[in-house]
Amino acid sequence: MTRPMKPLFILALLGLLCAVPPPAAADIYAFIDADGVIHLSNRANDPRYRRLMRINSQGRRLALPQYASVPSRGGDxxxxxxxxxxxxxxxxxxxxxxxxxxxxxxxxxxxxxxxxxxxxxxxxxxxxxxxxxxxxxxxxxxxxxxxxxxxxxxxxxxxxxxxxxxxxxxxxxxxxxxxxxxxxxxxxxxxxxxxxxxxxxxxx
The missing domain is CATH 1.10.530.10 (Lysozyme)
Structure with missing residues (x-):
């Protein structure tokens, strides 16, 4: 069984993402599922995704929310x-x-x-x-x-x-x-x- 990633790893993961020069401006999205697994993507193809940051074509981070928690947006x-x-x-x-x-x-x-x-x-x-x-x-x-x-x-x-x-x-x-x-x-x-x-x- 895959061990769920802890939220503390998210900064390191985002650092790795930022280290790869993107071909164009991109948004980075994330959410934590019910098992505590962190999901990261450059596409918000799930309603639970929340934007963490935006990276421009030069690889510079343009925005990062003030809150480091990653809600899943799936709450009712x-x-x-x-x-x-x-x-x-x-x-x-x-x-x-x-x-x-x-x-x-x-x-x-x-x-x-x-x-x-x-x-x-x-x-x-x-x-x-x-x-x-x-x-x-x-x-x-x-x-x-x-x-x-x-x-x-x-x-x-x-x-x-x-x-x-x-x-x-x-x-x-x-x-x-x-x-x-x-x-x-x-x-x-x-x-x-x-x-x-x-x-x-x-x-x-």
């Missing part, structure tokens, strides 16, 4: 509608906010794994999963339950300041505190906050 938001509604109600959360975080984190794919080790719909890190008693981070119900609990905790801590809550969800509470309880000046975090808020407006 409607499948988790009732679960999200029930859990959001339990923790007095707006279901639209939970959906927005899931959309930004995983695109509603429960099998997404980031290069930092975050897993599942709400991209739980191992430490966060332990805090909330999660045994299987790929289990949608467990993942949404823990992620929602963490959102509730952060909203309470930051007095319902959604921007700071999202910044802490992405970069950690320590980062927010180091910058005087403001959104840290990290491009990824700032983009993340804007991205989730945009999705939130759609889901409300």
């Amino acid at each position: 938001a409607k499948r988790y509608e009732q679960t999200i509604h029930n859990i959001a109600k339990r923790f007095d959360l707006d279901a639209g906010l939970v959906k927005a975080v899931i959309q930004a984190e995983s695109g509603f794919d429960p099998n997404v794994v980031s290069h930092k080790g975050a897993v599942g719909l709400m991209q739980l890190m191992p430490q966060t999963a332990r805090i909330y008693g999660v045994s299987d981070r790929t289990d949608p119900h467990e993942n949404i339950l823990a992620g929602s609990q963490h959102l509730r905790y952060l909203l309470d801590k930051y007095k319902n300041n959604i921007k700071l809550t999202l910044a802490a969800y992405n970069a950690g509470e320590g980062a927010v505190e180091r910058y005087g309880n403001r959104i840290p000046p990290f491009r990824e975090t700032q983009n993340y906050v804007r991205k989730v808020l945009a999705f939130y407006r759609e889901f409300r």
